[in-house]
Amino acid sequence: MRTSENRPSPLPWTAVEIDGGFWGDRQRINRDHTMPAVYHQCKITGRIDAWNPQRDPNLPESHIFWDSDVAKWIEAVGYSVALHPNAEFERQVDEIVDWMEQMQLADGYANSHFIAVEPENRWRNLRDQHELYCAGHLIEAAIVYAQVTGKRKILDILCRYADHIAVTFGRGDGQKRGYPGHPELELALMRLYQATDEPRYRDLAQYFVDERGQAPHYYDLEAIERGEDPRGFWARSYHYCQAHAPIREQTGMVGHSVRACYLYTGTTDLALETGDAELTEVAHRLWDDLTGRHMYVTGGVGSIHTIEGFTVPFDLPNDTAYSETCSAIALCYWSQRMFSLDPHRRYIDAIERALYNCILSGVAYDGETFFQCNPLEAYPHISPYALLDSMSAPTHHRRVDWFDVSCCPPNLVRMVASVGGYFYATTPNRLYVHLYNQNTARLTVGANEVHITQATDYPWDGGINFTLELAKPTRFELALRIPGWCREYAITVNGAAITVELDKGYAVLDREWRAGDQVTLMLAMPIERIAAHPHIRADVGCVALQRGPLVYCLEEADNGAGLAHLRLPRTNALNYAFDADLFGGVGTITGEALRGESAQWCGELYAPAANLDFTQTSITLRAIPYCFWANRQPGEMRVWIRET
């Protein structure tokens, strides 16, 4: 990243080999099951062949979202084959790239839907039609795939497309003053700028960020040009796509949550690149609003289904939670940039919260089915956010193979494949360790090569052993993140206990490191009862159980139905145990709780409370990590447990 010299840059995923442990398992399942499953779905639905000039005419027509689905899968292939070569994945990508080359128009335009289905409508509806969004995902895919494989063809295609977009949009004569209805291209252009060193891509991102929400409103003008009344916009307000005001005037999170987080990721990239103080302030203001008023304890964001986005602060219902997998992923993108802007633990806390909870909830333990929405409370057969789903689709409490609008599965595969890229960051004299899992990272500090290895059972155990390998002794700061959830920790270097002051949440060990140096970090990981901010009315009187980064939940499979009737006394002890037989081994929490039930209910819907013979039975509740919910028989689930 083109940040100022002292700003931390993430260590790229290619430098971090996760060779076991929690994320090793998740990445293996991602490679062996999820990536083939996503390809299979893209193939059978016609997405892969959307680019095929000789496609079977019986396949459905390319849809406006499809390029983005395929692009995210290509990007995931790039991440994955960097450390785990896979000729079949590459063959699948190369075939698509060849088709893409044939389909791309002479002027550089490259969108499978508008080329094949409605060429007359190119660039006529930026507000709704996702052309610029798809371009962004294709650019990201091209950067990663070309970088990892050395095959430049896809990047050349996308540079031509980006150049076409730069000619089409802008403030010059004959240019359209539009910008993406669904942001994403902004961050992709900043990546392209970093990959190619071509300032025109940065300038185009800057234009898109600055033009957004200006008057006269481009979405009004293009609607009128289409012969439509701008007031007919289905979402009623440009808040939906964060185009209600210029970005520099925006004060809080509104609208569609994935759009918002992608937009502010690109905005933060720009702030990092240009040092723009106003954009820096906007990024801080909005990120603080997001994580201080709009985030679930699982790291999910965007609570309402009608707009797949934000309502008002603290409005975080659990059963109707939208909490889209893609939003939590986008939160990670944004937070990673925020850390470069302001190297504080809190941004990585948000990433860790989202990764271990909301994002992993998005995929089944076996890697082959998906949630788009990740509610914190679920009941069989009730889908409060879907049309008549109560009578048909079970998508609220059971994962499914695929969705009509299937943004989340391919987003999830690229996130899991690239998770190593969130583990470390470097400055010229500091190595930040953000996340903990068995891995080996190869980096240089100054001009010296450093290998750092983690040995740990995290997140089941809070002990991490680091081993450093260096060609020659090198002085640098090793900065170990002390997570926000951790209240007690201890550090040894080569067996000797040391004490350091925390610097923005990091224990900074500044010394000359030598080959074979051993550092241990012990993070106390007791079970904690977590309370929600009193303004979150949905959680009043309840606690969530958390241990380390993992939020736990109750499932009917362990606790029977009627989870709302369970109450956990504040003073009852809770016990942690590792269950080696469950999902390949997970930590579980048990404790004595009360189940309150009316011994004989009268049969009426409503009855005088005084007449009811209410009994409290002592039971043992059992909680499992939220990210593994809905992997057993269908049933209720609940994160927030009533207290007494």
Place this chain on the structure above:
Amino acid sequence: MRTSENRPSPLPWTAVEIDGGFWGDRQRINRDHTMPAVYHQCKITGRIDAWNPQRDPNLPESHIFWDSDVAKWIEAVGYSVALHPNAEFERQVDEIVDWMEQMQLADGYANSHFIAVEPENRWRNLRDQHELYCAGHLIEAAIVYAQVTGKRKILDILCRYADHIAVTFGRGDGQKRGYPGHPELELALMRLYQATDEPRYRDLAQYFVDERGQAPHYYDLEAIERGEDPRGFWARSYHYCQAHAPIREQTGMVGHSVRACYLYTGTTDLALETGDAELTEVAHRLWDDLTGRHMYVTGGVGSIHTIEGFTVPFDLPNDTAYSETCSAIALCYWSQRMFSLDPHRRYIDAIERALYNCILSGVAYDGETFFQCNPLEAYPHISPYALLDSMSAPTHHRRVDWFDVSCCPPNLVRMVASVGGYFYATTPNRLYVHLYNQNTARLTVGANEVHITQATDYPWDGGINFTLELAKPTRFELALRIPGWCREYAITVNGAAITVELDKGYAVLDREWRAGDQVTLMLAMPIERIAAHPHIRADVGCVALQRGPLVYCLEEADNGAGLAHLRLPRTNALNYAFDADLFGGVGTITGEALRGESAQWCGELYAPAANLDFTQTSITLRAIPYCFWANRQPGEMRVWIRET
């Protein structure tokens, strides 16, 4: 009603003069404010002039729902002028009827939208287009207005239209085998049959009821005829309009709740008329499902906004409750018929619950603004069921003048204007008294005229004094309803206490009555804490306060914000007081409760519960009747109060 001789028939509204008290006020406000307000809105939106052959061409085109809105207002005028003559109301109706006569087509067709806007699409989309629904409302209006005023023109118009419908639909050659997408016409045809004694209207209702949901499915066939894929139906399933199966095979409440309740009202009419045992069983099964598994404590039904209807049993969220005013009204229609089928108190309990709570919540105390949805928990600026309403319309917690689809306001005016029709029912030898309010009813028992007068402050007081006036002594049974909410009651006849066994919830006084006989009924009306069925997870750990038929609620105006933090200890005393200054005088409930608050919240969204310094403050809570909520400054509201 053409029921068997022993079945009770409702005493018509024309025989019941409500000359004061609770409903006297509501009817006065209805006449003086709500009916003019509804006419005004119908006028300024173009609804009234939809029938005007010389309408201003600048007015918007007639919409497919509009005839029903105007019809319900005409029906309300009929109810109202019967006892409160109003020449202006009649002039307004007569003008419309004259226009209607001019607009009606030669074949009898009479729909303002399809005549003026899209004549080519007549009867081409019964599933979505509301033609038969509008016909039903026009027929109901015609019956009432003609009966009350003696002006037959509107009834003649609608009989011609009904005859046209009877020719168009049926199983004969050249007839369409369709039926209403939005039921209503079935019950209207049964009323028309009763009003005209023409069996062909009953037969048409029977056809519509029996044809519904048969295979091959008419909505599939007509979609194909329109060149559409039937699977493109927006609601995805014919459950939405209760056409997923033949009515005789239906087992529970599904789909759009107003459609459902109108449909089963007509079905119950048919069962009453024909004695059809199967339809009788269906009516019982579905009504029991509705009130035993799908009804809010306020009498609202239909909990989900996406389909304005039912989800699964016991899924009754409070903040996202759809609970449409029209549904509660439709519940009353259906329940009144059920009482004729099975003269048990429970059907009138449901009517009383809906009338005093959900339905009256639908209109402001001043009579001029309306709710379509009546949630049981509300927060300013949050509209969980509306697109982006969190950022625009305040319809979740503030009533509005009107709606684009404005079924509820005119439905509400006809219900309030006709509420006297729910007070009594008669058989040849029994007079049922269902509801209590100051009023005088004039009826005949056998051949003898009987006047019965109620003097009472109900619902604020449980004492009711009845005075009988008769030309000569007459023996009959006076059956007084002992409401389901009442656990203790006492009866005197001419000052002497008497004891009787209840017959299906009625205290039956069988004697020879004489002029001047006095009966008193004392219904004990303590404040009660009501618990919900344990399967209603939204209400677990909470109670609702009820006194008599009125359900109470907490408002921010009385209790401050953060109502979720209030807890009412089970054993704390609750006190009732009549506040003469509030809304013209209402009963209020006060009691000591606890407000639990974290003294110093850490500023993070989530924090360890153990670290929080939690305080409990003793406060006095104040509850007002739910039906009067949202008449003061905007703020939170909550029916279900957390217990401790």
